[in-house]
Amino acid sequence: MMATRLIDNRREPSELRLDITVVYAAPGVEEWASVSLPAGATVDDAVHESGIIARLKLDPEQLEFAIFGQRVKGGTPLESGDRLELTRPLIADPKRLRRNRATKRLPPTPSKR
Numbered sequence: 001m002m003a004t005r006l007i008d009n010r011r012e013p014s015e016l017r018l019d020i021t022v023v024y025a026a027p028g029v030e031e032w033a034s035v036s037l038p039a040g041a042t043v044d045d046a047v048h049e050s051g052i053i054a055r056l057k058l059d060p061e062q063l064e065f066a067i068f069g070q071r072v073k074g075g076t077p078l079e080s081g082d083r084l085e086l087t088r089p090l091i092a093d094p095k096r097l098r099r100n101r102a103t104k105r106l107p108p109t110p111s112k113r
Contacts, residue, residue, distance in 0.1 A: 022050035024086040044074040
């Protein structure tokens with residue numbers, strides 16, 4: 001019978017790196033950057049390291065963040081493989097737009113006498 005030896009390739013926490021993709025999209029603009037950060041890095045760390053805000057001259061006060069479409073704050077810790085999205089403010093309120101469309105489709109209600 002042959003003996004099998006398992007090799008533990010795990011690194012100490014201080015040596016772990018997180019591979020993160022940072023993306024931004026707007027009409028006519030698509031930008032992405034892959035960054036490698038130390039374990040414990042946050043959304044703010046990845047945004048800074050990506051350089052997207054500086055390259056595109058974006059106003060950081062107007063941006064929000066999401067990881068795979070779920071809103072997060074700047075201090076949120078990241079996990080390796082995360083896709084960090086820089087999101088723009090909404091131009092119009094989606095609830096109001098849906099309400100307006102629904103109102104246009106509804107037939108008028110008959111008046112009660």
